[in-house]
Amino acid sequence: MLKYQQIAAEIEQYINQHDLKQGDKLPVLEQLMSQYAVSKSTITKALELLERKGIIFQLRGSGIFVRRHNRPGYMSLFSTQGFKSNLGGRILTSDVLDVSVTKPDETIAANLGIDVTDDVYRVERVRYVDGEVFCYEKSYYVKAIVPYLNREIVADSIFDYVQGALGVTIGFSDMYMQVGRLDETEAQYLGLKKDDPTLRIETIFHLTNGKPFDYSRITYHYEHSQFVVQANGPYM
């Protein structure tokens, strides 16, 4: 692990352990420098990371302060990691409906930047948070990148597996969101009624080299899902 990531993780941990609140002041840059025995630029990078994660904000001439939103139960939309990392203590489980190798239709192929003759893994799941239906998901993985999946892997975290066992690293993702009404199938899986409201999110996950490897469509249970986005900026 890189120095600046390590330091960021430690500072984050410090904030959590001491239960610091919005506005609480952290040690000044110079102290952090000597405390972690690294140069200014390394500390700066660590802090910048925390700033992007919405954990601190910095004010020149004044100091480094804790930033914290105060609504538990809201899930962060930035978990490129999937949800697992994202729910403090709550338990995530899955019903695996399907894991199979197929050919993508044109839309899926286009989103994954592959050909309709290429193989993809199709994964279908219903996911639960603390036993409550959370979402219904259909995902497609490029088989050339993710050569093997099974029900055990899929029941747990696919992302952990992909990054761990396969040594593949996720780079960035594009998420497209819109609100609509449930169809029959979705309603059934979510335990709701047809035409009930829902949030649909399509996400294309890319590797660090820019190649898409996962296209997923998630339909959320509107009563059991709420999200938080902590934005910085204006950037310029």
Added chain:
Amino acid sequence: MLKYQQIAAEIEQYINQHDLKQGDKLPVLEQLMSQYAVSKSTITKALELLERKGIIFQLRGSGIFVRRHNRPGYMSLFSTQGFKSNLGGRILTSDVLDVSVTKPDETIAANLGIDVTDDVYRVERVRYVDGEVFCYEKSYYVKAIVPYLNREIVADSIFDYVQGALGVTIGFSDMYMQVGRLDETEAQYLGLKKDDPTLRIETIFHLTNGKPFDYSRITYHYEHSQFVVQANGPYM
């Protein structure tokens, strides 16, 4: 304007003018350095900014590449700026329903970190994109920070005014999203029916010093609004 912001803006402009596509390669770091006659770290900062904005991605050993999502009509959720900056060519208009000074209720006061006896500006609008109803908005501004508003300002961009005339700079924002059903009032303003689906977003905008100055509740027309979020990471 800072050097690295200026350079980032120019590179972004270059990408747009030459209509570069996903995966197109930009000049290498060293060339950018000499091209803009700045040090490596300045270019790096500019590129990092563009990376966060989802405009490029960098691959070590390989180069700097254009990143582009290919769905026009999706609005980015990161416009801390408000929407204005965010719609390429489309026209944003507003019906101003109310601009007045009042006292906040407890929820609003809590979200703004003020007392219920403090004054706030209350702004109520229906907003249109290219003539189509887009959202219904109720916003509350801390009067101590935004001492004056009128219908003209509110009909245009409040954020432009606040940052321009008032010289106040926006630091960061927390957005809370959830899906639900429209009530009578909302339905009327949006030209929909009661109980139709909707996305509701509450946002708390903070100044750079961490003080909240705007709390807004926006109810979106589910057929006329769709959003894109371009995420980077995993950060660590």
Added chain:
DNA sequence: AAGTATAATTGTACCGGTACAATTATACAA
């Protein structure tokens, strides 16, 4: 008390450098 100039504090912009890891290109062998 209340304002006002002055100084100390503190993060940010920017420079220039070394070392290195990941990628890609090249040369060579099987």
Added chain:
DNA sequence: TTGTATAATTGTACCGGTACAATTATACTT
């Protein structure tokens, strides 16, 4: 052709430094 070692390319981590702008504290006035 196909694979494999080797070299060149290229971005990232990290160091250490100077200058400066925004904030906050201090001392001084009125």
